Amino acid sequence: MGILEDRVVIVTGAGRGLGRGEALECARQGAAVVLNEFDPATGAAVVAEIESSGGRAVLVEGDVSQVEVADRLVAVAVDSFGQLDALVNNAGILRDRTLVKMSPQEWDAVIAVHLRGHYAATHAACGYWREQNRPGRMVHTASTSGILGNFGQANYGAAKAGIAALSTIVAQEMAKYGVTSNAIAPAARTAMTESAYGDIPATESGTFDFWAPENVAPFVAWLCSDSAGDISGKVFGVQGDTVELYQPYTSVAVIENDGQRWEPEQFTDRIGSLFEESGIVAQAEFMMSKLRYTMSQR
Ligand SMILES: NC(=O)c1ccc[n+]([C@@H]2O[C@H](COP(=O)([O-])OP(=O)(O)OC[C@H]3O[C@@H](n4cnc5c(N)ncnc54)[C@H](O)[C@@H]3O)[C@@H](O)[C@H]2O)c1
Structure with missing residues (x-):
């Protein structure tokens, strides 16, 4: 029996990369999964993959920074599977450029998908949990670029630092409802990091592939489980077979x-x-x- 049996989990940006791995792992652990994805073809493919393994999944297409899409995620979870237990905020994009060369469009696009997208889905899920007086779990996706700062990523880093702060504050506000909120700063080989670092070669088959995107998913699934109920407001580094704990600004x-x-x-x-x-x-x-x-x- 999986650690998310009878649970219902939303994963945003679940068509590829980390989100795909998180959706598949949550399903493998017994959860019904509501996937959000901007690109309907990849989203539908992950739904099909979950269903072909005997799992339950449904796709909500669209841009998660749109409040109607975020609200629909929660509505679909309740209509399709009867409840909502966890939200994994993952959707993201890059528009890397040093600040002087960064256009307002590049700034706004990144802030919208990451920060507004996290706000919109978190707002919808927390409203549901408060109204239903139900416990819940949230895992938000920050980044070392936000926590530590990274050259050429003023828009992305600002959004990711904002996500870490959002997570901490929502953890405080939702504690009385038994809702936890944690953030991860992941690292893995995905389309996003390919554009930032170039090709990161996979380890030879048969040995552990440290940067495989699926490696981030087990800890995320665990944070969504009952066992993680007393952990909230924290930021974890997650990559390969490692989980780190970050110290907040002190x-x-x-x-x-x-x-x-x-x-x-x-x-x-x-x-x-x-x-x-x-x-x-x-x-x-x-x-x-x-x-x-x-x-x-x-
Ligand atoms: N890969 C890493 O090493 C790494 C490091 C730090 C943080 N992150 C974060 O992890 C998350 C996932 O990144 P990834 O590496 O898997 O990237 P990815 O590009 O492979 O996947 C991102 C997914 O989000 C979807 N998406 C983009 N905008 C969306 C929107 N507005 N609404 C809904 N879906 C949308 C994309 O279509 C894509 O399927 C992002 O938030 C990213 O910033 C990744």
């Missing part, structure tokens, strides 16, 4: 001024102690170089 040093308002010029002499005390460098850093697992290196 104050690590302080300066004070003897109970007096600061004069701006005082900071010239005093600011250094913040960096000395914390060991953090004052200049802009390439935080991605601090990743434990990087696609370009493995």
Whole structure:
């Protein structure tokens, strides 16, 4: 018996990549799955794949940043399968460009799909859980680009940092209903990372393929299960056979001024102690170089 037997799970952007893996794994664990996908052909193919293995799945086509599509996801879950137990917010796009060259359209498109898409589906699901007074699970998809910052991804990183914050706040607001909210910062070989990193070769068959997109799905399915009920408001790094726990932004040093308002010029002499005390460098850093697992290196 799977860990999601009799559960109903929504997965957005489920036609390929991580979302496809998450939909298939949730179905394998016994859940009925409501798939959302912008590209109807790939979405329908995943529904067919689940059904051919004896699972239950239905497709809601469309752009998840549209409130009507997000609302329909919850309505279809209830109409088709009687309830909603978990939401996996996954749909996403890239429009990478350094900020100076980034057009308003590139900014808006990425913010819309990721941040508005997460808001729209989360809003619909949380409204349902509050109204029904039912427990629920949410897994949102952040990124190391948002948590750490990544060159050329101001739009994407801003959206992904926003998603981590959204997840933390919704975790606080929905705790009284028994609804959990966590975010993952995944890494895997998909069409999206191919466009960012180029071809990441698969490991020879027979050995564990670290960057295979299906590797992210087991932890996501587990976060959707009853067993994960006491975990909320956290950000996990997930890739290959690893799960990391990220520390939220934390104050690590302080300066004070003897109970007096600061004069701006005082900071010239005093600011250094913040960096000395914390060991953090004052200049802009390439935080991605601090990743434990990087696609370009493995
Ligand atoms: N692959 C990685 O290493 C990685 C790393 C960090 C974060 N992520 C995040 O994981 C998620 C999945 O990425 P992926 O690598 O599987 O990418 P992908 O491009 O392979 O899959 C994304 C899917 O989302 C769908 N989609 C796009 N816009 C949509 C919309 N408006 N409404 C509904 N569906 C939409 C696409 O059609 C596609 O099927 C994204 O949020 C991405 O930002 C991925």
